[in-house]
Amino acid sequence: xxxxxxxxxxxxxxxxxxxxxxxxxxxxxxxxxxxxxxxxxxxxxxxxxxxxxxxxxxxxxxxxxxxxxxxxxxxxxxxxxxxxxxxxxxxxxxxxxxxxxxxxxxxxxxxxxxxxxxxxxxxxxxxxxxxxxxxxxxxxxxxxxxxxxxxxxxxxxxxxxxxxxxxxxxxxxxxxxxxx
Amino acid sequence: xxxxxxxxxxxxxxxxxxxxxxxxxxxxxxxxxxxxxxxxxxxxxxxxxxxxxxxxxxxxxxxxxxxxxxxxxxxxxxxxxxxxxxxxxxxxxxxxxxxxxxxxxxxxxxxxxxxxxxxxxxxxxxxxxxxxxxxxxxxxxxxxxxxxxxxxxxxxxxxxxxxxxxxxxxxxxxxxxxxxxxxxxxxxxxxxxxxxxxxxxxxxxxxxxxxxxxxxxxxxxxxxxxxxxxxxxxxxxxxxxxxxxxxxxxxxxxxxxxxxxxxxxxxxxxxxxxxxxxxxxxxxxxxxxxxxxxxxxxxxxxxxxxxxxxxxxxxxxxxxxxxxxxxxxxxxxxxxxxxxxxxxxxxxxxxxxxxxxxxxxxxxxxxxxxxxxxxxxxxxxxxxxxxxxxxxxxxxxxxxxxxxxxxxxxxxxxxxxxxxxxxxxxxxxxxxxxxxxxxxxxxxxxxxxxxxxxxxxxxxxxxxxxxxxxxxxxxxxxxxxxxxxxxxxxxxxxxxxxxxxxxxxxxxxxxxxxxxxxxxxxxxxxxxxxxxxxxxxxxxxxxxxxxxxxxxxxxxxxxxxxxxxxxxxxxxxxxxxxxxxxxxxxxx
Numbered sequence: 001x002x003x004x005x006x007x008x009x010x011x012x013x014x015x016x017x018x019x020x021x022x023x024x025x026x027x028x029x030x031x032x033x034x035x036x037x038x039x040x041x042x043x044x045x046x047x048x049x050x051x052x053x054x055x056x057x058x059x060x061x062x063x064x065x066x067x068x069x070x071x072x073x074x075x076x077x078x079x080x081x082x083x084x085x086x087x088x089x090x091x092x093x094x095x096x097x098x099x100x101x102x103x104x105x106x107x108x109x110x111x112x113x114x115x116x117x118x119x120x121x122x123x124x125x126x127x128x129x130x131x132x133x134x135x136x137x138x139x140x141x142x143x144x145x146x147x148x149x150x151x152x153x154x155x156x157x158x159x160x161x162x163x164x165x166x167x168x169x170x171x172x173x174x175x176x177x178x179x180x
Numbered sequence: 181x182x183x184x185x186x187x188x189x190x191x192x193x194x195x196x197x198x199x200x201x202x203x204x205x206x207x208x209x210x211x212x213x214x215x216x217x218x219x220x221x222x223x224x225x226x227x228x229x230x231x232x233x234x235x236x237x238x239x240x241x242x243x244x245x246x247x248x249x250x251x252x253x254x255x256x257x258x259x260x261x262x263x264x265x266x267x268x269x270x271x272x273x274x275x276x277x278x279x280x281x282x283x284x285x286x287x288x289x290x291x292x293x294x295x296x297x298x299x300x301x302x303x304x305x306x307x308x309x310x311x312x313x314x315x316x317x318x319x320x321x322x323x324x325x326x327x328x329x330x331x332x333x334x335x336x337x338x339x340x341x342x343x344x345x346x347x348x349x350x351x352x353x354x355x356x357x358x359x360x361x362x363x364x365x366x367x368x369x370x371x372x373x374x375x376x377x378x379x380x381x382x383x384x385x386x387x388x389x390x391x392x393x394x395x396x397x398x399x400x401x402x403x404x405x406x407x408x409x410x411x412x413x414x415x416x417x418x419x420x421x422x423x424x425x426x427x428x429x430x431x432x433x434x435x436x437x438x439x440x441x442x443x444x445x446x447x448x449x450x451x452x453x454x455x456x457x458x459x460x461x462x463x464x465x466x467x468x469x470x471x472x473x474x475x476x477x478x479x480x481x482x483x484x485x486x487x488x489x490x491x492x493x494x495x496x497x498x499x500x501x502x503x504x505x506x507x508x509x510x511x512x513x514x515x516x517x518x519x520x521x522x523x524x525x526x527x528x529x530x531x532x533x534x535x536x537x538x539x540x541x542x543x544x545x546x547x548x549x550x551x552x553x554x555x556x557x558x559x560x561x562x563x564x565x566x567x568x569x570x571x572x573x574x575x576x577x578x579x580x581x582x583x584x585x586x587x588x589x590x591x592x593x594x595x596x597x598x599x600x601x602x603x604x605x606x607x608x609x610x611x612x613x614x615x616x617x618x619x620x621x622x623x624x625x626x627x628x629x630x631x632x633x634x635x636x637x638x639x640x641x642x643x644x645x646x647x648x649x650x651x652x653x654x655x656x657x658x659x660x661x662x663x664x665x666x667x668x669x670x671x672x673x674x675x676x677x678x679x680x681x682x683x684x685x686x687x688x689x690x691x692x693x694x695x696x697x698x699x700x701x702x703x704x705x706x707x708x709x710x711x712x713x714x715x716x717x718x719x720x721x722x723x724x725x726x727x728x729x730x731x732x733x734x735x736x737x738x739x740x741x742x743x744x745x746x747x748x749x750x751x752x753x754x755x756x757x758x759x760x761x762x763x764x765x766x767x768x
Contacts, residue, residue, distance in 0.1 A: 047580060047581075048580075048581075050556065051556055051581060051583065054532075054556055054583065055583045057595070057596060058583070058585050058587070058595055058596065059587075059595065062585050062586045062587050062595075063583070063584075063585055063586075064564075064567055064568070064570075064571060064584040064585060064586050065571045065574075065582070065583070065584040066582070066583040066584070067580055067581075067582075067583075068575065068580050069571075069575065084575040087575075087578050087580075104504055105504075108504060108507060135504065139504065139505075139508050140508070141504065141507075141508070169504070169507035169508055169509075169576070170507055172507055172572050172575070172576045173501075173502060173507065176568060176569060176572040177568055179568075179571060179572055179575065
C-alpha cells in the first residue's frame, strides 16, 4: 500500500473529472475526517486516514481490500473505474441519464442504451462525456459514456445508441471476482 | 342440463303453454296388477298339475335316499379342505363331480326365490318344471324341519358344528395376527442385513412410531424378553434407514433430543426454511424496500417481531437474488438465524469490530450496518475465494469502514489486536443446516467433528486474545455455529472458559433454548444457560448456537492451562500431518 504518485493522481483525476467535474474536491475535503486515495496491488482505494493506518498493519499479501475500491490501473497505465465507486461518484455527478423501466434490465445485463430506453437526460450533455445512469426513481445503476449530445439525441433514430455501457451494478453478480 | 328430474311431488307445477315441453309425453302409468312387484295371488292349479306335483314329490324322495351316501362323502371332504362353504351352494349338485364343479354366484341370484319356493311348497303349489332343481333343494330343508331325527340330519348337524368351530378358530387367529402386528416385530439377524436398504418406508415409519410408543411407556408396553437397548437399537436403525442418516449423526441427535422431539427435528430437516432477506439500513428502510419488492411481484412480509430489518419472502415472480434492488444493495439474502449472532454482538458506532470467519459477508455487513458505517470493521476469512465474496458484498451494500483480510483465524492475533468486539462464526459440521445441505446426513463422522471442534477451539482462543479487555464499551466475544452438536458448542465454550480469562454473559436474545449445563455426564459451567440454542422444529430457524463471552483480564490463564493449550496445539499439528486433505467444513 502506498500513496499515489503524481502521474497516477493525474490519470485518476482526469478520469474522475469526466463524471463529477470539479467535485473531486468534495471527495478530498470532507468535514468528517481526512479521506485519501491509496494504491494497493494496482488498485486504488478511497478511505479515511484512520482505516488506512489500521489496514497498513496487515501483511500486504493477506490484505484484500480496505475502504472503497475505485478502480484499477491497467498494464498500460490507464485507469479503469469500477462499479464499486458508484456510491461516491453518483452524488456528485454532473451529467445524468434516466432509464425507462423496461430498459433497466437491459442495461443491468451489460448492454448499451438505445434511444427508446432513454427516459431523461441532463441538458447540455456533451458528446463522449461520462454520465451516471439512473432509474426513473433516482436509483443509480451504473455509468457510461454519452454516445450523443443532448441535442443530437432529440433528432436521433429510435434505435440509435445514446449511452455506451461502462459499468453497471449487475457486475456485482456477473464478475464478482474481477471487481477488486 | 338434460331432462328435468321426475319428482313425486304433486305440488310441482304441471308444464303449460304452447311450448314443446308441455307437449311432451308424460311418465308412463302402469296398471295396478303390473305395478305389484311380488306375485301374491295364488294361482289355480289344474288337476293335471296336482298329479304332476305328486309324482314329482315321489321322485324326489327316491332321489334323496340314493343321494344319502354321496352327500356324506362330499361333506367330509369339504371339512378336510377346511373351506367354509355355505350349505346352499352345493345343494343343487349331488353328483360326484361336485368337488370341482361349483355353482357360479347362483346363491345370490336365487336367494329370494328360495324363500318364495319354500312358501309355495308349504302350500303345496308347485311351479313349472323348470324350477325342478330348486324345488328339490328347498324340499330337503323342509324335510329337515319335519323329521329332525334322520341320521343324515344328525351328521349334517355335526358337520355344521365343526364348520362353525373352524370359523371361530380362524377368526381368533386373525385377531391374534392383528395384535401381533401392533406389537413391535424385531427383524431377525438375517433380515437386518438383507432388507435394510429396500425396506418399505411406510412399514418403517409404522415401526418407528410403535417403538417410540413402547419406549415412552416402557414398563407396560415392552415385550418381556426385550431390553431397552434392543428397542433403542431398532429405533436408531430404522431412523437411519428412513431418513438416510449415518449412524454416527443419528446417535448424536438421539442424545440431544427427547424421543418425542426426534421425529419433529428429523422431519423439520426435510423441509427448507423460508427465504429471508435483511434490509440494508444504510441505504433504505424496510417499509420502502417491501413496497419496492411488492411492486416487482414479490410476496413479502415482516419476518418476526424480534427483528426490525428482516423480511420473509413467500413467493416471487422474479429471481430474488438479481432484482435491481438487490444489485443496488438495498437488501441481503440471508438466513434468519444469522441475524442472531450480530444482534447478540450488539456492536456500537465507532468501535473496532472483528468478524473472524466472515465469508460471504452476510453477518459482517449486518455488523457494519449496526455500526452505521463508523469505526473499523475487519472482516477476515481463511479462504481466499470466499473472501472475495465479502469484498463484493461490502461494496454492494455500501460499507466504507471495512477492511477485508485473508488470514488464518487460528493465528489472527499475531497480526492484530485491540478489538472491542469480535464475532466468531466458526466453521462447523453443519449439523444444524441439514435442510440446506443434505450431504451432512451421511458424510460426517467422529473424525470430522473432532477436526471441527479443534479448529473452533483454536479460533475462539485466538479471537479472545485479539480482544482489548480494557475497552470502555466492549470486550465481548460472540461465538456462534450453525451446528447443534454439544461438542462444537458448549464444549468449545467450556474450553475457552478453562483457558482464557472470560466469563459467559447474557446474549440479549429473548428467545431460544438455553444451553446445556449437563450433558451425558459432563457438566459445564452453570452460566452455560445464558447461551442460546435454536432448532428448526421449534423456531423454524436453522439449527444454531449463540454464546456471548466477556474478557475481563489480560492474563493468559494459569500455567497448567497453558500446558493443555500446548498439548492441544501439538495434537492439532499431528492431526494436520495425518491427513492433508482440505477440510470440507460447512460454513454459513
